[in-house]
Amino acid sequence: MDYTLYIASVMGAIAVYLMMPRRGFTPRKIGALLGAVTLGALWLILARSAGVGAGMPGGAWTYYYIFSAVAIASAVRVITHTRPVYSALWFVMVVLASAGLFLLLDAEFMAFAMVIIYGGAILVTYVFVIMLAAQSSGAEDDAAAPVYDRVAREPVAGVATGFLLLAVLLSVLFQPMQPNNAVASDDQAIIANVLTGRAEERLTQQIRDPKQQKMYADAVAKPDRLTNTQRVGMDLFAKHPLGLELAGVILLISLVGAVVIAKTKVEAEAAHSA
């Protein structure tokens, strides 16, 4: 099984390498095909290695494959596209696809936060900066883009390293989890019977304020229990107040920093040919 994993990694690496922008002919279609085959093969290997069930509702699996494929394909385009604006737009696709994955994972709040903050705010900033810093070439074809966008830097080394890392990670992810393994079966039992309700119990126990406790108990008593947003809020404010404060401080500092940077006056040096 390990061999198949490594072969898949090598194939993926070749696929990405083929799609990397370079001088002359870029066999992008061959690469895409190879990549798709590799991904499919990986899924097949994965299905055979029998991991722990995540308890998805029935029809969710199709959505997983769709979103996952879109996310990965878009990611490849992000790193292979020769025009920054398109890279940014493809990244929006990555964000949207992973938001879909979040929905599958019962993380609705995260999904929408992702779309709003990443797809909305951050990406708009990127596009804005790209526009600001773009060379003044109106042409749409790739040839007009600056050379540093058109030619990847040491693609072999980068791709090799990246997929070496991937192979290592996958060898962890694809650990064969034998069904007859006592620990694994215990885990399954725990997850099936106990863990589902664990979060709420823990939360109710940890809340000291009787008023809140009552509210929480009421919420737990309801069949639908808490919504995802409520849970995230509870967790965030009840368990991570310090982290929350620090996050606020970081945002404030970055705000101030951004203002300072924006106000800094710099002299343009002698034209630097890339």
Add this chain to the structure above:
Amino acid sequence: MDTPLDTLTLSHFLLTGAVLFVLGVIGFVTRRNLIIMFLCTEMMFQGVVVSLAAFSRLHLHVTGQTFVIFVLTIAAAEAALALGLVVLLFRRKRTLDAEAWSQMSG
């Protein structure tokens, strides 16, 4: 096939997350446009975030999602500062090529 394709496991999501992360790494290393390089770091964030959400679902524990909020915070702060700096650098050299800034070579 013991387990059919329609059974989703944790590994599925981790696979997606890992692939996104690795593609981000490759992008960071191979691309020479400063903005794209930062975009690739955002993509690495995406990979991590997907993994976090998957673990959160596995353990039915929302702290994983809470962490995603922190990641978002850092990403936002980083985007603001890094892009500000990129604009500054661009104004100085009129180029986004990362290799224009290699005076630090030993």
Add this chain to the structure above:
Amino acid sequence: MDLEWAKLIPWIAALGAVLCGICCMNRRLRKLAAPVCIGSLGLSFLLSVLVAPGVHRFDPQMPADKLAKAHVVKAFEWIHVGGLKADFAYFLDPLTVLMLFVVTGVGTLVAIYAAGYMKGDRGYARFFAGICLFIFTMTTLVMADNLLLLYLGWEGVGLCSYLLIGYYYDKPSAVAAAKKAFIVNRVGDLGFAIGIFWIYFSYNTVSISEVVRIAAAGDVPGTDSAKTWIPFLLMLGAFGKSAQLPLYVWLPDAMEGPTPVSALIHAATMVTAGVYMIARLLPVFVLSPYALPTVATIGGVTALFAATIALCQYDIKRIYAYSTISQLGYMFLGVGALSAVGGVFHLFTHAFFKALLFLTAGSVMHALAGQVDLRKMSGLRHKMPITAILMLIGCLALSGFPFITAGFYSKDLILASALEKGLSEHNPLYTVLAVVGLLTALLTAFYTFRLWFRVFTGPVEYEMGDQHHGDEHGHGHTETGKIRVVHHHEPHEMPWLMNAPLVVLALGAIFAGFFGVGEYHGWVGGSLDGSTAHIAAPGHGDTAPLTLLGMNLHTAMMVISSVIAIVGITAAAYYHWLNRAAAEQFAERFPRLVRLLADKYYVDELYHAVIVKPLRVIGELCYVFDRLVIDGLVSAVTLVPKGLGWAAKCAQTGALQGYGLGMAIGATVVVLLVIIKVL
């Protein structure tokens, strides 16, 4: 008065030093330094006087036979390490009290004199801070109950001496003299320190009272070598501090310091510390059969040696410096002849007349703008009559003029003791030393009056020196001193602020002798009875009184030394007052001898060739070794990080993606390591 008050004696001086130090900081405060210094020293002196009766009282705590008048006053705990106990405790016995009188009394008088003498000097407050600090360390030295504290005071006075010799630190010769004094003293102090260590190892205590008690009882736990050699090591320290052969070379050069410093430190007090130390530890010295004869021999030889040098010097301060060395030799001779009373008595009287002589010499220098050359002054009697009389008194005392001066009695006591010891024990060494002492007395009388007659009699001729003191009495020049108006001012008498302490000293130079006259050597002898200095001395009157020339030995000695003093003074009067040409003719008959004496037996040159130069060469070699080997090794070591840095430098391409690649590879390796561990 309660003895507890004695604790304050050093600390008042220390407080004075601190206050004077504060006065250094502000130009306007500077003038306050002198009153502060005089006040604190005067207070110390007053306390010493008030404490004295308490010390002389019999202490029932102490064993009746030994140390009957010794008291220990503890100020605070200082060092307690293992078996070593050294407190800041003060040992009070009559010897201490005597030394305190000398130190604080002469110190006060010199401070009063210096208030006028140093007026207008740049480092006015610094000078008085140094004097106060010196008195603090010197009183600590004489009051110390343990050898460690004594050593602290010992080094402290050395430091103060260094600071005050180098007082004119912009004068290279003064700086060199200060260094010389300090370094020569190191040689002696090394011996002293080793001696203290050895005392601790063999006596198992550093407390003076206990050491003396053990030594007096004779049951020293150590070996014979300890008994024999400890005194020699201690002696080395004493010879360094008290400027005896072969370590005397620093004292003449120490005259580079201001004259009050020479008077106080290098004549009256610090240089007598060696005599004090031997007198204090006399029982320890008695244990070694060779120690005291050695002390006496060195003392006698030094006395003669320095006196001969003094004959041919022309620098008035240097003449007195050699005279001091010579007189210290007398003291060692006295102590070495087991007559601690004689040694300490001479120390006591010498403090008065030598301080007086130095201060009057200072007055002369002051009047002649720093002129110290004997050949360039004459007949000053008419210009400065009071100074002339005061110095005459000092000279009479130094030359041992019979009956009316203190020096006569104390010198006589030493010589008589030596002769007595020589005759009664049939020990020719002491007899010879007594004769040497008499010869020295003759030379002393001669060179002392040579100076006096040269300076004060004869035709009125003088040549001004080049140091115009910025004074404010009588003849001012421009305040800033930027434009030095070369004015030919007349030598003038000193103001009474400066002469008053001299009068007190002169009275002491005359009358201090009577303290030591009479049964059991009078007050000095009586008071030292029961101190550590005395317990080793033989009992009184248990041997038949010796006779010499048909008279009692002491009487005979008095007659002989009277004749010698008068002969010396007469000779000096003839050659240097009545017929100065005769002196020239006399000197021309022995040109080589005169040259040898004038050049101080070439001892400095000898030391330079034998000790300084080889040390220099070794120093140069060490420098080369340090440069080539040590530095080379260090440089070799630095090559390692340099090489590592060079290797690491290659990885620093400056390309952002390169660093990213490195991080990715690193992450891969880390994950791989984790997996290998897990699997």
